[in-house]
Amino acid sequence: MNCSQARDRLAELLYGELDPEKKSLLEKHLAECSGCRREYRALSGVRQLLDQVPVPKGQIDLSALYREAAQRQDRRARRWRRLAICVSGAAALFAFLAGLRLETRLEPHQVILRWGAPPTLEVAPTPPLRGGDERVLTPEGRSVAAVEERLQLHGKLIHALADDIQALERQERQDAGQLQVRLRALQEQNAQRWLAINRTLDAIYTLSQKGE
Amino acid sequence: MGSPDPELIARWQRGDRAAFEVLVRRWQDPVARFVYRLVGRREPVDDLCQEVFLRLYQAGPRYRESGAFPTWLYRIALNVVRDSARRRRPLSLPLGEREVSDGGTGADRVCQREEVGRLVARAVAELPESLRLALVLRHFECMSFAEMARLLGTPAGTLKSRFAVALNRLRDRLQELGLGPEEAEE
Numbered sequence: 001m002n003c004s005q006a007r008d009r010l011a012e013l014l015y016g017e018l019d020p021e022k023k024s025l026l027e028k029h030l031a032e033c034s035g036c037r038r039e040y041r042a043l044s045g046v047r048q049l050l051d052q053v054p055v056p057k058g059q060i061d062l063s064a065l066y067r068e069a070a071q072r073q074d075r076r077a078r079r080w081r082r083l084a085i086c087v088s089g090a091a092a093l094f095a096f097l098a099g100l101r102l103e104t105r106l107e108p109h110q111v112i113l114r115w116g117a118p119p120t121l122e123v124a125p126t127p128p129l130r131g132g133d134e135r136v137l138t139p140e141g142r143s144v145a146a147v148e149e150r151l152q153l154h155g156k157l158i159h160a161l162a163d164d165i166q167a168l169e170r171q172e173r174q175d176a177g178q179l180q181v182r183l184r185a186l187q188e189q190n191a192q193r194w195l196a197i198n199r200t201l202d203a204i205y206t207l208s209q210k211g212e
Numbered sequence: 213m214g215s216p217d218p219e220l221i222a223r224w225q226r227g228d229r230a231a232f233e234v235l236v237r238r239w240q241d242p243v244a245r246f247v248y249r250l251v252g253r254r255e256p257v258d259d260l261c262q263e264v265f266l267r268l269y270q271a272g273p274r275y276r277e278s279g280a281f282p283t284w285l286y287r288i289a290l291n292v293v294r295d296s297a298r299r300r301r302p303l304s305l306p307l308g309e310r311e312v313s314d315g316g317t318g319a320d321r322v323c324q325r326e327e328v329g330r331l332v333a334r335a336v337a338e339l340p341e342s343l344r345l346a347l348v349l350r351h352f353e354c355m356s357f358a359e360m361a362r363l364l365g366t367p368a369g370t371l372k373s374r375f376a377v378a379l380n381r382l383r384d385r386l387q388e389l390g391l392g393p394e395e396a397e398e
Contacts, residue, residue, distance in 0.1 A: 008376065049332045050347075058258075061262065
């Protein structure tokens with residue numbers, strides 16, 4: 001055993017922590033080495049000095065201890081109550097804002113603060129659905145149904161207009177046919193009259209020729 | 213010899229306040245010694261001990277029979293001392309207290325011995341916490357390194373090394389204060 005190894009184990013020797021084999025090796029070294037012996041004596045002196053440290057007595061005031069424990073319990077309970085109130089307040093505020101549907105938004109050159117449902121395009125009031133056909137719909141569903149209903153209505157109007165136009169065309173065609181028939185009759189009548197006039201003229205001319 | 217600690221704790225947990233008071237009376241001196249050796253000053257010891265037993269009282273319902281009661285109690289005391297040390301910086305020894313007068317006889321020697329003891333306590337308190345704990349638990353509380361390892365959660369081998377370092381540092385510090393082996397032999 002060299003001095004370095006010996007000095008590492010002096011504290012263990014001093015406090016009886018070494019096994020018999022290591023202890024006898026170290027004691028043998030100490031018997032031969034005055035430097036390590038001096039070191040061991042110094043540590044032994046420290047141990048004796050440590051034993052001179054005063055030994056204070058404890059004085060626990062039990063009534064003060066119970067009082068303080070009760071006060072701390074109260075303080076903790078108060079802290080929990082305050083925390084519970086804060087959490088409930090925050091939850092109520094959150095619920096209120098959620099009910100209000102508050103929305104804040106930052107946009108270029110403006111801050112938008114809005115509550116309630118988001119605005120929708122103004123639509124003309126639509127006639128109510130037929131009785132018994134009403135269903136519970138969301139606002140979005142309601143507006144889609146209204147648009148579909150209006151589209152159906154417009155389709156029906158277009159079909160009705162087309163029918164009207166076809167009826168008018170049919171009427172016009174009938175009127176035109178009647179006019180053509182009448183025109184032909186007038187033309188025939190004119191032609192007959194024209195013939196009669198010609199005949200009259202021929203007769204007058206013949207008579208005048210005879211009169212000359 | 214009264215009831216053993218586990219029995220007292222069980223009674224206390226069932227609401228028997230007298231059992232708690234027996235525990236306090238049994239352990240108040242060991243806790244005071246432990247606290248004093250860690251802080252190195254007498255003045256704060258009473259308040260710190262009061263705090264230790266207050267925390268023990270509050271933590272009592274949570275105690276389970278998983279470890280030894282003294283280990284649990286010492287851990288509470290250690291936490292109280294650590295909390296206290298965080299609140300105030302440790303003071304080095306005032307210059308006036310570093311000189312130990314040459315002893316006369318009788319009452320002078322008693323006073324000198326007390327003075328030496330106080331200086332040694334303060335020198336111990338100046339050690340870094342890891343070294344101080346190893347020294348206090350091994351020397352004053354006579355704990356084995358295995359018990360210390362359980363209390364501190366540090367390997368026993370590390371604690372042995374710390375203990376040796378603590379003794380050497382303390383020897384140097386005491387020599388600076390004029391407390392060599394000759395003072396011990398008186």
